Amino acid sequence: xxTQSKILIAISALLMATAYFLPLWKIVLEAPQxxxxxxMKIWLNGITGNIDQINGLNHxxxxxxxxxxxxxxxxxxxxxxxxxxxxxxxxxxxxxLSYLWAWFAIxxxxxxxxxxxxxxxxxxxxxxxxPHAAIKVxxxxxxxxxxxxxxxxxxxxxSLPDIGGIMVGIGGIITVGVLFFEQKLKRNRQN
Amino acid sequence: MDLLSKxxxxxxxxxxxxxxxxxxxGKVAETTDTDAAKKVYVAPGKHDELYMFASGGFxxxxxxYGIPSGRLLKVIPVFxxxxxxxxxxxxxxxxxxxxxxxFIPWDDAHHPELSKTNGEDDGRWIFINGNNTPRxxxxxxxxxxxxxxxELPNSAGNHxxxxxxxxxxYLVGNTRFSIPEEGKDDVAIDTYxxxxxxxxxxxxxxxxxxxxxxxxxxxxxxxxxxxxxxxKGPSGDWMFFTTYNTEQAHTLLEVNASQKxxxxxxxxxxxxxxxxxxxxxxxxxxxxxxxxxxxxxxHQATSTMESSVLVLDVKxxxxxxxxxxxxxxxxxxxxxxxxEFMVASGKLAAALPVFSFQKMLKAIxxxxxxxxxxxxxNVLKYESVLQGEVKKPGLGPLHTEFDDKxxxxxxxxxxxxxxxxxxxxxxIIDRIPVYYSPGHLSIPGGDSKKPYGKYVVALNKITKDxxxxxxxxxxxxxxxxxxxxxxxxxxLDFPTIGEPHYAQMIPAEKITKNQVRFYKIEENTxxxxxKSENDARVVRKGNRVDVYMTAIRSHLAPDNIEGVxxxxxxxxxxxxxxxxxxxxxxxxxxxANTAELLVMPGETNTLKWTPDRPxxxxxxxxxxxxxxxxxxxxxxxxxxKGSSTPLKYGLGSKIVQK
Numbered sequence: 001x002x003t004q005s006k007i008l009i010a011i012s013a014l015l016m017a018t019a020y021f022l023p024l025w026k027i028v029l030e031a032p033q034x035x036x037x038x039x040m041k042i043w044l045n046g047i048t049g050n051i052d053q054i055n056g057l058n059h060x061x062x063x064x065x066x067x068x069x070x071x072x073x074x075x076x077x078x079x080x081x082x083x084x085x086x087x088x089x090x091x092x093x094x095x096x097l098s099y100l101w102a103w104f105a106i107x108x109x110x111x112x113x114x115x116x117x118x119x120x121x122x123x124x125x126x127x128x129x130x131p132h133a134a135i136k137v138x139x140x141x142x143x144x145x146x147x148x149x150x151x152x153x154x155x156x157x158x159s160l161p162d163i164g165g166i167m168v169g170i171g172g173i174i175t176v177g178v179l180f181f182e183q184k185l186k187r188n189r190q191n
Numbered sequence: 192m193d194l195l196s197k198x199x200x201x202x203x204x205x206x207x208x209x210x211x212x213x214x215x216x217g218k219v220a221e222t223t224d225t226d227a228a229k230k231v232y233v234a235p236g237k238h239d240e241l242y243m244f245a246s247g248g249f250x251x252x253x254x255x256y257g258i259p260s261g262r263l264l265k266v267i268p269v270f271x272x273x274x275x276x277x278x279x280x281x282x283x284x285x286x287x288x289x290x291x292x293x294f295i296p297w298d299d300a301h302h303p304e305l306s307k308t309n310g311e312d313d314g315r316w317i318f319i320n321g322n323n324t325p326r327x328x329x330x331x332x333x334x335x336x337x338x339x340x341x342e343l344p345n346s347a348g349n350h351x352x353x354x355x356x357x358x359x360x361y362l363v364g365n366t367r368f369s370i371p372e373e374g375k376d377d378v379a380i381d382t383y384x385x386x387x388x389x390x391x392x393x394x395x396x397x398x399x400x401x402x403x404x405x406x407x408x409x410x411x412x413x414x415x416x417x418x419x420x421x422x423k424g425p426s427g428d429w430m431f432f433t434t435y436n437t438e439q440a441h442t443l444l445e446v447n448a449s450q451k452x453x454x455x456x457x458x459x460x461x462x463x464x465x466x467x468x469x470x471x472x473x474x475x476x477x478x479x480x481x482x483x484x485x486x487x488x489x490h491q492a493t494s495t496m497e498s499s500v501l502v503l504d505v506k507x508x509x510x511x512x513x514x515x516x517x518x519x520x521x522x523x524x525x526x527x528x529x530x531e532f533m534v535a536s537g538k539l540a541a542a543l544p545v546f547s548f549q550k551m552l553k554a555i556x557x558x559x560x561x562x563x564x565x566x567x568x569n570v571l572k573y574e575s576v577l578q579g580e581v582k583k584p585g586l587g588p589l590h591t592e593f594d595d596k597x598x599x600x601x602x603x604x605x606x607x608x609x610x611x612x613x614x615x616x617x618x619i620i621d622r623i624p625v626y627y628s629p630g631h632l633s634i635p636g637g638d639s640k641k642p643y644g645k646y647v648v649a650l651n652k653i654t655k656d657x658x659x660x661x662x663x664x665x666x667x668x669x670x671x672x673x674x675x676x677x678x679x680x681x682x683l684d685f686p687t688i689g690e691p692h693y694a695q696m697i698p699a700e701k702i703t704k705n706q707v708r709f710y711k712i713e714e715n716t717x718x719x720x721x722k723s724e725n726d727a728r729v730v731r732k733g734n735r736v737d738v739y740m741t742a743i744r745s746h747l748a749p750d751n752i753e754g755v756x757x758x759x760x761x762x763x764x765x766x767x768x769x770x771x772x773x774x775x776x777x778x779x780x781x782x783a784n785t786a787e788l789l790v791m792p793g794e795t796n797t798l799k800w801t802p803d804r805p806x807x808x809x810x811x812x813x814x815x816x817x818x819x820x821x822x823x824x825x826x827x828x829x830x831x832k833g834s835s836t837p838l839k840y841g842l843g844s845k846i847v848q849k
Binding site: 036050052053056060134135 | 770771819
């Protein structure tokens with residue numbers, strides 16, 4: 001791999017490492033009574049934001065309480081993700097294309113796994129409702145969107161990458177770019 | 192004779208009548224600005240530019256309005272009980288209304304005074320005086336709550352109050368009624384001249400906490416002290432008071448206190464008085480007065496009875512005070528933003544005198560005295576302290592405030608107008624009628640070093656035909672006037688609570704930046720707080736029953752209580768567990784002879800209730816908190832005294848029996 005490529009991979013790993021101090025994802029809620037909005041920020045190791053308010057509101061429709069301690073993900077993620085970022089630096093150091101491919105595959109699997117897990121949690125959270133809930137709307141479920149906006153009764157729910165998530169995304173795009181470029185370079189050399 | 196028919200005779204006789212009607216001079220036309228609607232319209236969802244804090248006068252409260260819209264934002268309970276939110280009824284705030292005379296649920300609140308830093312309104316606190324049972328209250332502008340009330344001993348009619356010095360070092364309270372010394376006051380009223388005295392209280396304000404303390408008092412001659420204002424800048428060490436009844440009449444004051452051509456402005460050097468106190472010259476004197484403080488962490492007020500005060504007698508320190516003669520019963524005394532001139536409004540005088548601070552200093556230095564009062568207090572020569580007089584200002588001048596362009600605005604109570612004049616040459620520039628009979632007027636920062644001269648508000652005592660009638664008891668009013676141009680222009684006329692005796696205005700951002708949205712539950716140190724629904728419980732100790740209750744949308748915990756008996760003293764300690772903006776919960780129980788509770792998020796309030804009969808007593812949330820607010824209810828079963836009904840309480844399936 002070219003030196004520039006190695007540097008770019010290192011930058012990409014660095015961008016991904018920002019997830020340790022920047023929120024990855026956010027769920028935002030807006031309603032007539034909440035012009036200022038409610039927000040839930042998802043980090044590598046937990047959730048912050050207006051969780052109490054959201055829990056307080058959601059009990060009317062029988063949604064489960066969000067309790068950070070109940071998520072196994074936040075106990076594992078900081079370590080698992082650390083290994084992935086470390087591998088990125090390793091690839092940048094060694095500069096082997098095959099290693100880059102391997103790292104890309106790991107990232108891809110991680111991303112698919114992450115979004116699937118997020119979707120499943122959202123599905124459970126939105127569908128698995130307390131049968132004794134005060135407000136029951138026939139045929140209504142409250143699954144927030146995976147990405148984008150959705151109207152849920154009086155709330156407009158949005159699910160969007162936060163600053164950390166955007167950094168990770170940029171890191172991923174850089175990685176794909178380098179991979180594409182190096183692969184092309186290799187093919188040119190073989191010709 | 193035919194020419195002089197009956198008809199023409201009638202016409203001839205009627206001529207003088209028509210002539211007289213034709214000669215009737217026209218009234219000054221009402222000059223509402225043609226753009227008024229645009230200037231006062233604050234679109235839905237938009238905020239006003241300024242807060243106006245107007246006293247409620249005899250309502251005992253303080254009201255916050257938005258300006259320029261004139262919308263009433265909040266009535267802040269101060270000296271009067273307010274069943275709307277339990278102020279003075281619940282166990283938390285009852286101590287706030289304690290005095291040396293016991294519990295006093297009302298007062299006559301006159302002058303709101305914003306705290307100042309470097310002579311400018313800083314938006315931290317607002318103070319207001321209680322006239323009748325002399326008190327000063329402090330309102331925290333982060334929460335719009337009255338957090339402290341201090342009684343003034345040896346005082347009666349705390350009217351010249353609570354005007355503050357440039358950095359809110361002190362608030363003053365001076366006595367509208369002179370009285371004999373406490374403890375020696377069982378004397379004949381007609382011994383007024385020998386036995387009655389005035390009393391200036393200096394209440395210190397802690398720079399950081401705002402905590403008030405009666406630092407010292409100065410005994411002054413037995414006149415009536417009406418109003419006050421601190422100097423600023425060059426005159427910052429001085430406090431100026433108006434006096435009337437220097438005749439020292441004790442009956443039919445209307446006549447007997449209006450005999451002299453001149454009364455006085457009393458100039459008091461508070462810096463020197465402070466130094467004397469620091470030097471230990473104050474005499475510790477027995478005095479009983481209440482000092483009440485509301486702790487915003489525990490949400491509980493405590494009342495402490497103080498027992499002494501430091502006193503200086505001005506007779507021993509005549510250098511503290513100089514009297515300046517001032518025409519006929521002056522009311523307001525107002526100091527120009529640069530601190531150079533004092534404007535005094537002799538309410539029965541034909542001219543408005545303007546005194547020069549520099550001339551006053553020179554007169555003191557040159558001993559330009561025209562006499563003495565009370566034995567050894569110097570009266571300065573009128574001519575030696577006078578800058579000039581505003582000639583023919585109108586009838587019944589009362590108060591003056593200032594803008595930032597060198598103009599002064601004075602209210603005329605009798606001729607019902609505001610007169611604008613130039614400080615530089617004392618020339619009258621403009622006058623505008625107001626409806627009717629203004630007392631005080633208010634310009635944002637108009638008594639400070641930095642006026643914000645866009646509006647003046649006239650605070651009117653009489654409204655008569657200005658609004659839809661409401662029987663004999665009518666509203667009083669405030670009138671907003673644009674003072675940006677040469678001519679004053681009336682913009683808006685709006686009704687107020689009680690008597691809008693005086694008001695102060697401040698740019699909104701100075702207040703909004705410190706606003707508290709709710710109390711943090713983890714910081715709640717109330718003795719009876721219940722921080723989690725799991726801790727909600729009922730505890731009996733003898734005939735005292737403590738209900739540790741929580742409120743959160745949309746239930747009260749516990750909501751079923753049994754085992755309470757007639758004659759028990761039941762205390763409902765309701766904690767609002769919400770941690771969000773604008774989600775108060777209320778609490779009321781049938782037959783409660785106090786008031787409801789209105790509990791802010793994170794706050795704990797206690798309602799005391801003594802059931803008088805056995806039966807089923809529903810209780811519920813009184814503040815429409817949520818979609819299921821109407822379900823936010825419970826029952827308390829009250830059994831006859833001595834019954835064996837066990838104590839039992841709970842919520843849903845969680846029932847506890849003792």
